[in-house]
Amino acid sequence: MSLKEYLKKHGLTHGEFAALCGCTRAAVTRWATKSRAPNPKWVRVIEAKTKGEVSAWDLVEGGELLAAIYRKGLTLQAASRKLRISRNLLALYAKHLYEPNPMHAEKIKRHFGVTL
Numbered sequence: 001m002s003l004k005e006y007l008k009k010h011g012l013t014h015g016e017f018a019a020l021c022g023c024t025r026a027a028v029t030r031w032a033t034k035s036r037a038p039n040p041k042w043v044r045v046i047e048a049k050t051k052g053e054v055s056a057w058d059l060v061e062g063g064e065l066l067a068a069i070y071r072k073g074l075t076l077q078a079a080s081r082k083l084r085i086s087r088n089l090l091a092l093y094a095k096h097l098y099e100p101n102p103m104h105a106e107k108i109k110r111h112f113g114v115t116l
Contacts, residue, residue, distance in 0.1 A: 068112040
């Protein structure tokens with residue numbers, strides 16, 4: 001479920017949810033409208049505060065790979081260093097704009113459990 005749908009379902013304003021999470025109302029607005037994705041710290045907070053109704057998958061554009069990276073508490077840049085793959089190339093893989101070569105696909109599967 002999207003954050004916007006969660007807030008509506010539970011009758012919460014952006015300000016109320018921000019107070020619950022300990023962040024700003026502006027941040028919640030950006031996340032709810034998907035104008036910006038939360039960083040890994042906030043993804044974990046949102047998942048916890050919504051008891052999993054809103055998951056990393058719902059919060060992060062780029063699908064399963066980015067959600068898996070964020071669940072491990074990593075940024076895209078930190079994950080790219082861990083995998084020894086450029087950040088830009090990893091972003092292209094995450095958005096399914098580029099097919100990974102077999103070596104990169106294996107690294108991603110081994111570290112994040114995601115098959116591309």
